[in-house]
Amino acid sequence: MTRNDKRIFVLLPAYREAGVIGGIVSEIRQRYPHFSIVVIDDCSYDTTAQEAALAGAHVLKHCINLGQGAAVKTGVTFAIQNAADIIVHMDSDGQHVVSEIDLLLNPLLSGKADIILGSRFLANQSNVPTLRRLVLKAGILFTWFFSGLRLTDTHNGFRASTREAAQKIAINENRMAHASEILHEIVRHNLSYVEVPVTVLYTKYSLLHGQKSSNAFHIVTRLLWRKLFLE
Ligand SMILES: Nc1nc2c(ncn2[C@@H]2O[C@H](COP(=O)(O)OP(=O)(O)OP(=O)(O)O)[C@@H](O)[C@H]2O)c(=O)[nH]1
Numbered sequence: 001m002t003r004n005d006k007r008i009f010v011l012l013p014a015y016r017e018a019g020v021i022g023g024i025v026s027e028i029r030q031r032y033p034h035f036s037i038v039v040i041d042d043c044s045y046d047t048t049a050q051e052a053a054l055a056g057a058h059v060l061k062h063c064i065n066l067g068q069g070a071a072v073k074t075g076v077t078f079a080i081q082n083a084a085d086i087i088v089h090m091d092s093d094g095q096h097v098v099s100e101i102d103l104l105l106n107p108l109l110s111g112k113a114d115i116i117l118g119s120r121f122l123a124n125q126s127n128v129p130t131l132r133r134l135v136l137k138a139g140i141l142f143t144w145f146f147s148g149l150r151l152t153d154t155h156n157g158f159r160a161s162t163r164e165a166a167q168k169i170a171i172n173e174n175r176m177a178h179a180s181e182i183l184h185e186i187v188r189h190n191l192s193y194v195e196v197p198v199t200v201l202y203t204k205y206s207l208l209h210g211q212k213s214s215n216a217f218h219i220v221t222r223l224l225w226r227k228l229f230l231e
């Protein structure tokens with residue numbers, strides 16, 4: 001089965017990514033003309049939605065800011081409703097490399113696993129700042145301890161799954177904890193997974209704009225809460 005036989009959706013959850021999102025959408029369109037590109041604008045107060053639409057993406061809009069997890073959920077629902085075979089999740093801040101979508105798609109298309117997870121620590125080209133590296137490594141241990149998954153990168157928004165896997169994975173965490181929730185769902189549904197090396201670029205823009213390392217505390221609190229009271 002080749003990628004031309006498949007309906008492939010790329011989801012880009014975005015919050016205040018004007019100036020960046022248009023270039024990402026254009027590059028995806030250029031490299032992968034038959035993919036459906038969906039930008040989920042989470043009530044940005046800049047021109048994210050307009051830029052994304054102008055570049056040729058389908059734009060879904062939240063009328064209040066709910067968070068990246070909620071945006072991914074909206075995008076997945078849309079993709080499934082529109083008969084997607086494969087769903088790719090990607091950040092909208094330029095930290096992921098468009099051409100590396102192939103690294104996720106190839107193992108998925110050859111049936112290696114239900115979900116392919118990008119890992120910035122399986123390759124050497126990511127310039128991860130020291131504090132972020134420490135926080136991410138702590139996340140790896142946390143995931144191993146709580147879900148039994150031994151991964152090399154647990155909070156990377158670059159992943160791809162089959163439609164069937166996406167239908168099983170419930171996302172109820174509206175904000176950044178959804179990345180851990182997805183891993184938890186992989187275990188719960190006994191889905192097969194493979195990690196592949198991908199690049200995550202840390203630029204001046206991403207460092208000023210992205211989440212703070214201290215957000216890890218919020219993620220851990222959310223996950224403990226779920227573990228103790230919701231499961
Ligand atoms: N829809 C939506 N997307 C968001 C929100 N916050 C961040 N994002 C998007 O989620 C992606 C990742 O967000 P970042 O804040 O950069 O998080 P990160 O890449 O995990 O963290 P860094 O390593 O600091 O860059 C980007 O595409 C953002 O535009 C939000 O509230 N809603």
Ligand SMILES: [Mg+2]
Binds near residue numbers: 206
């Ligand atoms: Mg980022």
